[in-house]
Amino acid sequence: MTNVAPFSYRDLQAVIGYAAAHLPADISIVGVSTDSRTLTDGNVFIALRGERFDGHDHVDRVLREGNASCAVVSEDYLHHAAADLRPRLIGVPDTLRALGSFAWWHRRRFGIPVIAIAGAAGKTSTKELTAAVVSQAFRVLKTEANYNNQVGTPLTLLQLAAEHQAAVIEIGTNEPGEIELLSAMVQPTHGLITNIGKEHLEKLIDLDGVEREETALFDYLNDHDGLAFVNADDERLRTYERKVGRTITFGLDHDADIRIGVTFDASLLPVVHIIKDTFTFRARLATPGIAAARNAACAIAIGWSLQMSADEVRVGLESYDPPASHGYARMSVERMGGLTILNDTYNANPESMRVALDTLGRYPGTRRLAVLGDMRELGDASEDEHMAILGEAASHADAVIVTGDEFRRAVERLDAPHVLWCATHSGCVEQIRSLAGTEAIILVKGSRGMTMEKVIALLHE
Structure with a gap:
């Protein structure tokens, strides 16, 4: 950059x-x-x-x-x-701090809407969809890929130029204090937290630690008269409507300032709709699953707050076409003969695993397989979280194939004969070919270090 x-x-x-x-x-x-x-x-x-x-x-x-x-x-x-x-x-x-100082100083030169997006899961997808929406009315600078840390964030801010009318900046965390630091650097006028879930528990310890870390963004907004977007569907986040001075609530399942409805077509592509005075429209998304609908609720709330028209927001939602996957991906649908692959191999934590399994369960088909790799950086909670995911997977899939040391320990402790553990990617492929038959829906997901995209590559051979 x-x-x-x-x-x-x-x-x-x-x-x-x-x-x-x-x-x-x-x-x-x-x-x-x-x-x-x-x-x-x-x-x-x-x-x-x-x-x-x-x-x-x-x-x-x-x-x-x-x-x-x-x-x-x-x-x-x-x-x-x-x-x-x-x-x-x-x-x-x-x-590293000096790099952040350069970015902080440069950011102060621009009196434009700067939207910061944080959260345990879905940050990058939400950022991309939000940028697609906001760009219908503004010239937008956005975080590229997932460059959301103490190097990527300042390098993104340093790209701000006179041409930009708004910025959509993703901020992430690996340890306590990082969201506070990045919020001070970004100086957001608007901020959204996608959800609170179990992430980076080696250092954030538990859900309380995750909440403290992620909501540092809301603390910054509260101290600087910024506008916070509060996810009414998240049990922990919805309480911040009362804790932050200026808020807009959004969601699918609970009453909110921006509450959207969602239906799915035969390919599980969401059709979102909202009725709010003149801000009324329907939009068909190009990304499958419930997570895409939740991302859309975020983007719609932000568009509404920026006084964008219903048509501008609708066009932004419908025009966003997620990039074609080459290897690892975020919930990309790939066809392989009679098999439908849900390629969600980019990364995984317990929250994103549950969302992906929910998508698998909703996807139209007669046979469903979940092929899962370890979730990393869960610390002492790792074994319990992997056991819990095995239970979730069994309720959404006809067969569950797992790989990695963490899942091996969970399978041994759970004594789950319905779950097949494989030592290698090629072992996973052998089990898929044995169990899938001629037609099946197959979810493949795991943490980045598990390189689960190799399973898909081997299936293509």
């Missing part, structure tokens, strides 16, 4: 402080980069450190080749840097 965000000497004092005081007073930065491969003239290069890389390895080259105006480095690197490079180096305690 490249950008041309400008920063003057005065801007640098506001972003970095005294550490940038030695730079030339006439310095003019155009763009912030963390990737030495895409660096362009005038960029400031920020050297980030990760588990498998260190941007500091490239600082000497990018400065000597003349691409970068200056570089932001760690204080320990600065102390050992070559003397001739030090005038162009800015030493900071944490280069």
